[in-house]
Amino acid sequence: xxxxxxxxxxxxxxxxxxxxxxxxxxxxxxxxxxxxxxxxxxxxxxxxxxxxxxxxxxxxxxxxxxxxxxxxxxxxxxxxxxxxxxxxxxxxxxxxxxxxxxxxxxxxxxxxxxxxxxxxxxxxxxxxxxxxxxxxxxxxxxxxxxxxxxxxxxxxxxxxxxxxxxxxxxxxxxxxxxxxxxxxxxxxxxxxxxxxxxxxxxxxxxxxxxxxxxxxxxxxxxxxxxxxxxxxxxxxxxxxxxxxxxxxxxxxxxxxxxxxxxxxxxxxxxxxxxxxxxxxxxxxxxxxxxxxxxxxxxxxxxxxxxxxxxxxxxxxxxxxxxx
Amino acid sequence: xxxxxxxxxxxxxxxxxxxxxxxxxxxxxxxxxxxxxxxxxxxxxxxxxxxxxxxxxxxxxxxxxxxxxxxxxxxxxxxxxxxxxxxxxxxxxxxxxxxxxxxxxxxxxxxxxxxxxxxxxxxxxxxxxxxxxxxxxxxxxxxxxxxxxxxxxxxxxxxxxxxxxxxxxxxxxxxxxxxxxxxxxxxxxxxxxxxxxxxxxxxxxxxxxxxxxxxxxxxxxxxxxxxxxxxxxxxxxxxxxxxxxxxxxxxxxxxxxxxxxxxxxxxxxxxxxxxxxxxxxxxxxxxxxxxxxxxxxxxxxxxxxxxxxxxxxxxxxxxxxxx
Numbered sequence: 069x070x071x072x073x074x075x076x077x078x079x080x081x082x083x084x085x086x087x088x089x090x091x092x093x094x095x096x097x098x099x100x101x102x103x104x105x106x107x108x109x110x111x112x113x114x115x116x117x118x119x120x121x122x123x124x125x126x127x128x129x130x131x132x133x134x135x136x137x138x139x140x141x142x143x144x145x146x147x148x149x150x151x152x153x154x155x156x157x158x159x160x161x162x163x164x165x166x167x168x169x170x171x172x173x174x175x176x177x178x179x180x181x182x183x184x185x186x187x188x189x190x191x192x193x194x195x196x197x198x199x200x201x202x203x204x205x206x207x208x209x210x211x212x213x214x215x216x217x218x219x220x221x222x223x224x225x226x227x228x229x230x231x232x233x234x235x236x237x238x239x240x241x242x243x244x245x246x247x248x249x250x251x252x253x254x255x256x257x258x259x260x261x262x263x264x265x266x267x268x269x270x271x272x273x274x275x276x277x278x279x280x281x282x283x284x285x286x287x288x289x290x291x292x293x294x295x296x297x298x299x300x301x302x303x304x305x306x307x308x309x310x311x312x313x314x315x316x317x318x319x320x321x322x323x324x325x326x327x328x329x330x331x332x333x334x335x336x337x338x339x340x341x342x343x344x345x346x347x348x349x350x351x352x353x354x355x356x357x358x359x360x361x362x363x364x365x366x367x368x369x370x371x372x373x374x375x376x377x378x379x380x381x382x383x384x385x386x387x388x389x390x391x
Numbered sequence: 392x393x394x395x396x397x398x399x400x401x402x403x404x405x406x407x408x409x410x411x412x413x414x415x416x417x418x419x420x421x422x423x424x425x426x427x428x429x430x431x432x433x434x435x436x437x438x439x440x441x442x443x444x445x446x447x448x449x450x451x452x453x454x455x456x457x458x459x460x461x462x463x464x465x466x467x468x469x470x471x472x473x474x475x476x477x478x479x480x481x482x483x484x485x486x487x488x489x490x491x492x493x494x495x496x497x498x499x500x501x502x503x504x505x506x507x508x509x510x511x512x513x514x515x516x517x518x519x520x521x522x523x524x525x526x527x528x529x530x531x532x533x534x535x536x537x538x539x540x541x542x543x544x545x546x547x548x549x550x551x552x553x554x555x556x557x558x559x560x561x562x563x564x565x566x567x568x569x570x571x572x573x574x575x576x577x578x579x580x581x582x583x584x585x586x587x588x589x590x591x592x593x594x595x596x597x598x599x600x601x602x603x604x605x606x607x608x609x610x611x612x613x614x615x616x617x618x619x620x621x622x623x624x625x626x627x628x629x630x631x632x633x634x635x636x637x638x639x640x641x642x643x644x645x646x647x648x649x650x651x652x653x654x655x656x657x658x659x660x661x662x663x664x665x666x667x668x669x670x671x672x673x674x675x676x677x678x679x680x681x682x683x684x685x686x687x688x689x690x691x692x693x694x695x696x697x698x699x700x701x702x703x704x705x706x707x708x709x710x711x712x713x714x
Contacts, residue, residue: 099698103691121565150540216539217473236559242444329690330683331662331669334676334697339658346654353657360653367652368426374657375422378708385701 069097073104076203081176084203088178091195094188094340099333102195108202111319113311116210116226118219118251123232124258128294128303129211130169135304137174141206146196147179148210150189150218176205188339189218191332194225194325215248223251224328227319228310230303232256233272235264241271249279252287254306260291260299283317285310341384352380392420396427399526404499407526411501414518417511417663422656425518431525434642436634439533439549441542441574446555447581451617451626452534453492458627460497464529469519470502471533473512473541499528511662512541514655517548517648538571546574547651550642551633553626555579556595558587564594572602575610577629583614583622606640608633664707675703 075083090101117125129145136143169175180192193210200208210226212219223229231252233241257269269289276287288306292299346357356370398406413424440448459466492498503515516533523531533549535542546552554575556564580592592612599610611629615622669680679693
């Protein structure tokens, strides 16, 4: 498995794709694999693009890719779709990009799904970001399929977050107001030719205005028409400015992200190994799970017993990192 | 703390509200508290209502409440808003209901927010459901503020899931197609007087038709106008029919939910206690967290060390359930 890393470093795209799958799958080797990859990771800009379905994110990302390629930068895209248990293939608006960038070795696009459990999706995204930076990409884009709490959480991985809306997203904006304000470094109102675009931009500017600026950055509200390309240069410039500012100010969020990763890796390992033990009915905790299933014990009685006699945990977590 | 349960059983609404907060907060006493509550829980119908913002869910829930009250049933509503760190008060469309049901002792409405960590929101919802059933409510409604993976996951707690859409939700439907089909027991197209309502209903019927029926239940697609009340009786009847069918067929999902609760309670306890140890820098794992923060160790090197010497875990989890 570890020779995949060598191949990936030599530019082998198949090895890179395999490594993404291994990271997603979480096996007994995941933590060790990530230890190696993390040592190879480089601090490249990570740009998140989020917004409701139909906002035109994919078209915009496609334009961004074109700009970075024109500067001869290698671009990796992570398309996060928490609603999909599938990953790997071309979901989302990838078909557009397939046409434009399919034969371009400088672009790598990968979808990440939830695989049934979305709690670890933010962690997986941060791990794939580390992998892509190790693989030599100069900029990494994270695109989500919608706006929800999972998508917002995934955006924690990004240095710069672009929130893309369209005049029709009025309801969404109302509902998610606090969350959007919290995560947006740049607001983009796309489909600017449609009715209500200026009004929405104005409302967003008022929202932004009421919020104290973070790290001397005032969140810009920009208008685009991703289809025609109008306004996209301004957004690309704003992204570059914000990334600069983040790296200049020491990228403090990355320190917090490291500690969070430590916490989350341990939680995910615990969840994964416990899940395995429960399914297979292994050990003391597996016995308790059977009693819960049969209705002989409530989940909480069983949990209290498991917590009081937690020696099973050492065996569960201490086992098998084996190469 | 445990005397709150006695008061709650005597009908004290303040005690009930306090217990919800304690469940949400997760303290050292949570598992023990839930053990008591779980023993008092009763198998009452749990109905989930989900759909994108602006679909009219709150108005519809208000009408449902009115119907149940007319049959002299006591109704509890859990309004789940993963995007909000706040809970307790009147977020969502609660103001409408405040007007209609504020002085009605037979209705209890409570919002659940994510409190910064939404991984445990499904677990908290299932725990509040157990609490409300123990408190004597005859039917429990779970309403979400939007459709996202977190909301879908919360719907696992319900016996019957109503997915409410409006003609404008076209994009949402496209994006979430698989997820919506997976969770919906009943589709409702609200604002049926608007253009495109019939077309959307027809498309949904085609989607439903292509899916094999689950447990001999064919998912109905109903048209409503929650504002005027048109079609709401039909939906209420479909809900009653589906709940009947679920309980007749043995409510197998509740067995799976018990085992899942056992798993998730242990994971959440692990997450919570580990988080505390990391913040306070306690023990071996706290020392590792410091090294991660200072950049002396990568999160993955530290995680491997923590997993290899997992004795700290016994202390972490075995400690303090103390009354």
